[in-house]
Amino acid sequence: MLIVAVMIISACQPKPEPAPVVDTAAEKDAVAKVLEQKNSSIINKNFESYNALFAEDGLYMGTDAKEVWDKAALSEMLKVAFADTTSALDFKVSDTKIRVTADGKSAIAVEQGTMNSYGDKLPIRYISHLVKKDGNWVIDFHSSNFTPKNIDIVKIFQALE
Numbered sequence: 001m002l003i004v005a006v007m008i009i010s011a012c013q014p015k016p017e018p019a020p021v022v023d024t025a026a027e028k029d030a031v032a033k034v035l036e037q038k039n040s041s042i043i044n045k046n047f048e049s050y051n052a053l054f055a056e057d058g059l060y061m062g063t064d065a066k067e068v069w070d071k072a073a074l075s076e077m078l079k080v081a082f083a084d085t086t087s088a089l090d091f092k093v094s095d096t097k098i099r100v101t102a103d104g105k106s107a108i109a110v111e112q113g114t115m116n117s118y119g120d121k122l123p124i125r126y127i128s129h130l131v132k133k134d135g136n137w138v139i140d141f142h143s144s145n146f147t148p149k150n151i152d153i154v155k156i157f158q159a160l161e
Contacts (some may be wrong), residue, residue: 031107034137045082055140090116095103123147
């Protein structure tokens with residue numbers, strides 16, 4: 001009798017809804033489009049387009065250890081950089097890796113390449129964390145890093161002495 005009661009009670013319990021199936025390939029494509037818009041905005045110095053890609057509550061880091069910004073500080077720095085008509089900005093991407101979480105709500109993107117303002121001998125790596133807000137991908141963490149080749153590390157250390 002007890003077994004029957006347990007079976008009836010357990011059968012009446014609400015069943016959890018299955019997790020929605022996420023098309024990770026489509027989400028990777030959507031993230032790639034955000035990265036393309038970011039890079040195109042840099043090249044074209046389109047501040048509004050670039051700035052719209054970043055979350056209001058994000059954390060953003062430049063190549064210098066002192067460059068740690070919130071969105072307001074990042075925006076102010078970029079307004080100045082994009083307004084400078086004497087320089088051209090061009091990030092040439094050589095490799096991009098994107099990983100989307102199984103639930104499709106966040107992603108990590110790594111872009112490697114060179115920035116003309118730094119020359120082509122010192123590669124740069126952009127690492128971004130993106131989250132989905134109101135159906136759109138936005139960058140809530142971004143870090144810019146120089147990534148010298150291991151064979152050049154000794155030369156760099158010697159140059160710093």
